[in-house]
Structure formats: C-alpha cells, structure tokens
Amino acid sequence: MAQVLVAPRLRLNRDRVLQAAVQLADRIGIDALSMRRLAEELGVVPMALYKHVANKDELLDGMVDVIVAEIDPPNGDLGWKAAVRLRVLSARQMLLRHPWARSVLESRTRETPTVLDYMESTIGMFLAGGFSADLTHHVMHALGSRMWGFTQELFDASAGPDRPPVDIAAQVAQLQAMAERYPHILQISEVATHDDSVVARGCDDRFEFEFALDLLLDGFERLRDAGWSSDARPTA
Amino acid sequence: MAQVLVAPRLRLNRDRVLQAAVQLADRIGIDALSMRRLAEELGVVPMALYKHVANKDELLDGMVDVIVAEIDPPNGDLGWKAAVRLRVLSARQMLLRHPWARSVLESRTRETPTVLDYMESTIGMFLAGGFSADLTHHVMHALGSRMWGFTQELFDASAGPDRPPVDIAAQVAQLQAMAERYPHILQISEVATHDDSVVARGCDDRFEFEFALDLLLDGFERLRDAGWSSDARPTA
DNA sequence: GGTGAAGGTGTACACCGTACACTCGGATGC
DNA sequence: GCATCCGAGTGTACGGTGTACACCTTCACC
Known part of the structure; x- marks a missing residue:
C-alpha cells in the first residue's frame, strides 16, 4: 500500500539504454546526444550507463544494430532484382525515419552480428539470382552505401537541420x-x-x-x- | 646584423593556418586535430587562430578547399567519358594522399567557391559530351560521392588507422x-x-x-x- | 539473516571549442 | 618626432565532453 508515488524506477538494461538513445537521437539530433543527456533522459547519473555499454562508441554500434534490425527481411517470392530493390528501398525508409543514421552508419567500422546478418542475406539474394561469387563481390562494392539506403552527396537537402527561410x-x-x-x-x-x-x-x-x-x-x-x-x- | 636567432616568427595568415592544418591532419589524423594542437604546431596560442578563421567549422571548410584544389583540371582533349574518368581518378588519388579527407568531405555542407568550381567543371564535361541538362542532373546524383573519389562502404580496409597484426x-x-x-x-x-x-x-x-x-x-x-x-x- | 555480486552514485580529470578583455608592435597622419 | 590607431597575438575563464575510480545500495540466493 505504501506504493511509492514516483515512477517505479524500473532497472536499466542494455536494451532500454539503446532504445532510449535511438529515440533521443530522433528527437534532438545526433550531435546533441551525449552520455550526460541520455542519462538525464533515463533519470540516472551519467556513469550508470557504463554498466551497460563499454563506452560511447559501443553505444553508437548498438544504436546501429537497433535500426538495421528495422529493415524488412528479404522477400523470397520475388526475383533477385525486385527483391534487392525492395530491400534497399526498405533500408531507405528506415533512414528517413532516423535522419541521424546516415552519419552514424558512415562513421562505424565495427562489424556487429546484426550488420553482418544484413549483408549475409543481401549477398544471398544475388547468389540465388545466379550471380557468380566473383561478380557478387564486385556488385556489393558497387552498391556501396546505396545498400544502406543512402548515397553520400554534398549539399544534400536533408543535410541542414533547418534551412533558413527562403528570401526570394x-x-x-x-x-x-x-x-x-x-x-x-x-x-x-x-x-x-x-x-x-x-x-x-x-x-x-x-x-x-x-x-x-x-x-x-x-x-x-x-x-x-x-x-x-x-x-x-x-x-x- | 642583430638578426634574431630564434625562428623569425613570420606572421600567421589564413593560408598558413590552412596548410598547417592539412599537414597536421595528414600526420596525426583528423580526430586528433584540435584548435589547441594546431596552435601549438604553429607556435602560437589557441585563440590566435580565431583571427584567421571564424571557428573550427570554417577551418574544416578551408581544409576542404585546399585539397579539392589539388584535383587535376579537366583534360579537354579527351572525350567526355575518358575525361570524367580521369578526373574522378585524380580525385581519388588526392583522397589517398589525405586519408582524413573522406570523412571531412562527408560532413561538410557549406558550398565554398572551390567546391562549386569543381562541380561546375564536372557538369560541363557531361554537357559538352552531348548530355541533356536533365540527364546530366541525374547523372551527377548517380555519381554521388564517387565524383569525390570515394564511395562509402562499411568495413573499408582503410577505415582503421592501424589494423592489429593478423593472428592467423x-x-x-x-x-x-x-x-x-x-x-x-x-x-x-x-x-x-x-x-x-x-x-x-x-x-x-x-x-x-x-x-x-x-x-x-x-x-x-x-x-x-x-x-x-x-x-x-x-x-x- | 548474511553475503556477494551487480547496478547506480559522486567526484574528479583531462580535454574540447571559444567568448571576452587585454597587450603590444608597427603603419599612418600630423 | 610624436601621437594615434588598428589588428595580430595573449591570458583567463566558462561550459561542455567522455570516462576512470572509489564508493554505496539493492537484491537474489544459500
């Protein structure tokens, strides 16, 4: 009966931390996402986070895992071309939901299982489509970041967080x-x-x-x- | 005759700052390049730099200008295809000389004259090759960062500054x-x-x-x- | 009920970009 | 020859960052 009135203060865990980080980045942008700000969001002291992620880099890797898992699984009923196309466009949809994802994806160099899974199944689509392993290899390179739903371009329209009002x-x-x-x-x-x-x-x-x-x-x-x-x- | 024995302490200027920044980034990497470290390199107090660049962002823009200017000018004697190809490969050579350039190029959103000049002349090569303005537009998008000599890929071999020694x-x-x-x-x-x-x-x-x-x-x-x-x- | 481990805290450090007020040297005008 | 002015370089300080390290608290289990 003496139920506390403040929030029940459920325990932190790695997943709660990562989910909160993704949502916070969606809201305030990746630059404003600091360990301190994230801790505050979770109602916790900054160093508490370090019990669940080794450091900020690992936090970012974890965030990548979360969003890569949002990409639709391959559709086996379609031919390779339509299937690859659909999948890449699904990745693109994910990227539009998380505008910060592009720059984080670009900066990552660690190969987490989630990311490897995505590559594995994409490669499988080409092999199933009759591509030789050799050609598939080059094809994956050629796709480059397009596989992740984006291509790097200077002056991208979505680059600036807020374009100043147009003065005609x-x-x-x-x-x-x-x-x-x-x-x-x-x-x-x-x-x-x-x-x-x-x-x-x-x-x-x-x-x-x-x-x-x-x-x-x-x-x-x-x-x-x-x-x-x-x-x-x-x-x- | 009473020539000072210490270095004559030639004055700073914008160009000296930018050149030093590029060289320092080549040597110690872009992450280690701070205003303080750069100032130290120039034998000057950090705030002295701010008389020549407005802030760190402008410093990075200036560094981009320096390296983009290193890309070979178009060769007018070749057909559009060979000319574009050669130019893009020249951009790639520049990028190999400055390993940090890729990430900086990716992060920039300001369009400086030097960068616009590069785009302008590249577009001109397609137009001269008989491409419609419409098609040229899409072609430039399709080239994406390849125009700058790189494509974003996860796990790029050159990503890690130092691969650990291979344990077979x-x-x-x-x-x-x-x-x-x-x-x-x-x-x-x-x-x-x-x-x-x-x-x-x-x-x-x-x-x-x-x-x-x-x-x-x-x-x-x-x-x-x-x-x-x-x-x-x-x-x- | 004691115990050990895991989760959360507090303090502290080194570093970052940069605002602001200053000093000082050299060119300019009289 | 001297005053003036201006801009390059200085010094100090502030608010931010990631995170090391020692500490305390809570809870599951024997």
Whole structure:
C-alpha cells in the first residue's frame, strides 16, 4: 500500500539504454546526444550507463544494430532484382525515419552480428539470382552505401537541420551572380525545378536514388547475362 | 646584423593556418586535430587562430578547399567519358594522399567557391559530351560521392588507422565460426583472396572503384544514346 | 539473516571549442 | 618626432565532453 508515488524506477538494461538513445537521437539530433543527456533522459547519473555499454562508441554500434534490425527481411517470392530493390528501398525508409543514421552508419567500422546478418542475406539474394561469387563481390562494392539506403552527396537537402527561410529576392540576386561563374550548375538546377515556381525547390530525392539504383541493377544484370568474369582483370 | 636567432616568427595568415592544418591532419589524423594542437604546431596560442578563421567549422571548410584544389583540371582533349574518368581518378588519388579527407568531405555542407568550381567543371564535361541538362542532373546524383573519389562502404580496409597484426590461427578459427552463420559472406570473400595465401588480404580497392565507376559511365552513355528523358518519371 | 555480486552514485580529470578583455608592435597622419 | 590607431597575438575563464575510480545500495540466493 505504501506504493511509492514516483515512477517505479524500473532497472536499466542494455536494451532500454539503446532504445532510449535511438529515440533521443530522433528527437534532438545526433550531435546533441551525449552520455550526460541520455542519462538525464533515463533519470540516472551519467556513469550508470557504463554498466551497460563499454563506452560511447559501443553505444553508437548498438544504436546501429537497433535500426538495421528495422529493415524488412528479404522477400523470397520475388526475383533477385525486385527483391534487392525492395530491400534497399526498405533500408531507405528506415533512414528517413532516423535522419541521424546516415552519419552514424558512415562513421562505424565495427562489424556487429546484426550488420553482418544484413549483408549475409543481401549477398544471398544475388547468389540465388545466379550471380557468380566473383561478380557478387564486385556488385556489393558497387552498391556501396546505396545498400544502406543512402548515397553520400554534398549539399544534400536533408543535410541542414533547418534551412533558413527562403528570401526570394536575395536568392534571385544570388542566382544572377552565379550565372556568370557557374552557368552549368545553374543550367541543371533549373531543370530540376522547371515545374515549380519556387526557386530551388530541391530535387526529388527518391527519384534520384532510384535512378542510380536501377542503373546499377540493370548493369549488374547485363554483366551476369554476359557471363562476366574478372579473369580479364589487369593484375596491377 | 642583430638578426634574431630564434625562428623569425613570420606572421600567421589564413593560408598558413590552412596548410598547417592539412599537414597536421595528414600526420596525426583528423580526430586528433584540435584548435589547441594546431596552435601549438604553429607556435602560437589557441585563440590566435580565431583571427584567421571564424571557428573550427570554417577551418574544416578551408581544409576542404585546399585539397579539392589539388584535383587535376579537366583534360579537354579527351572525350567526355575518358575525361570524367580521369578526373574522378585524380580525385581519388588526392583522397589517398589525405586519408582524413573522406570523412571531412562527408560532413561538410557549406558550398565554398572551390567546391562549386569543381562541380561546375564536372557538369560541363557531361554537357559538352552531348548530355541533356536533365540527364546530366541525374547523372551527377548517380555519381554521388564517387565524383569525390570515394564511395562509402562499411568495413573499408582503410577505415582503421592501424589494423592489429593478423593472428592467423585466430583468424582461421573465426572463419570456421563464420562458415555456419555467414556462408555467403565467406563465399565472396574467398573469391577476393583466391590468388593469395594470406587470409583476408582485402580487396583490390582500385579495381572495385573502377568497376562501379565504369558500370555507371557505361550506363550513362547508353541512356544518352537512347535519348533518355525524364518525362516518363512517375509524378509521385 | 548474511553475503556477494551487480547496478547506480559522486567526484574528479583531462580535454574540447571559444567568448571576452587585454597587450603590444608597427603603419599612418600630423 | 610624436601621437594615434588598428589588428595580430595573449591570458583567463566558462561550459561542455567522455570516462576512470572509489564508493554505496539493492537484491537474489544459500
């Protein structure tokens, strides 16, 4: 009956820590995520976290595991091409849910089981599709970070946490100035916004992503069907 | 005649700061590069740097400018394909000289003139090659970070600053353990090392890079020759 | 009911980026 | 020749970071 009125203070464990870290990063961004801030969120003193993760690096690795596990499992009913495509797009959806994930994924170098599982099953999709192990190897390299649902680009629209409100007048003046020095950049960015009156609307990210993905998938298929072999590789 | 014997203590300027920062990063790595450490290197107090760069972010932007300027200018005598290829491979050489550059390039979001110049001239190569502005736009996206001489991959061989010395016995045992859980990963990594007795020699980075690059360039060419247009794009 | 281990605490350290007020040397104007 | 001014370099300080280490508290089990 003398039930305490404060929160029952359930014990910490590794999973609670990781889940809280992911949610907190979703909310306040990865830069603001510090051990102290996370501890505060969990109503605990900073050093308490170190009973559950060895250090911040391991915390980040754990967070990667959490989000990689969110990627849909392969769909066995589809052909390799559709299956890979769907899976990669699922990874992309996960990345859109966790905007911080890209930079963390990029910075990681430790190969955790969850991550290896993801690679393992992706490789399996190519092998099942009739790709040689050799070609599959190169294909995985070619996919690169696209396998994780993103590609690195400078000036990505989602890079800045908050774009300043567009000042149309200033933007037009800036475009004018750019026209001389960067005519080509201007030319291709005009195309990107031809159907929209607002200047610099940005690209259709999903379209761009799928454009490159399909280009690669088609290329892979052509190589496979041509019986590609790396025997012709120049031994540098 | 009363020439001072200590170093003449030549004045700092923005360029000296940036050059020193690049060299220091080459030597001690980007993580160890702090304003304090850089100041020490220049024989100056930390705050002195702030007379020449606004903050650390601007320092990093300046460092990017320095290394991007190292990329070879386009060769006008070649066709678009060979010219783009050569240029991208030159960017890659620059990146190999500055191992820290990849992560810095990835983290930057500010578009400095030097960086814009590089993009401008790259875009120009496609336009000169008969690509429509529309297609060029998507092509630049598809190139992604490959334009900068790298692609993001997990477990890149160059990721760790110092791989621990290989313990062959432990490695074999680990492979044994992996064989059950990750047969596919094992399968494609065996291919990568078939001509080498040492386990886990790693991939031929240059080959992998060019494999994907050429796959894309060939794909671009096919699209151009087919008169590709994005009019068929599904309006989401 | 005692005990041992695991979980949570408190304090402390070294390092980081940088705000702010200062000193001092050298160019400029009279 | 002297005053002035300005900007490069200095010194101190603050609030933040990750985390080592010693401590205490709680709880399961014999």
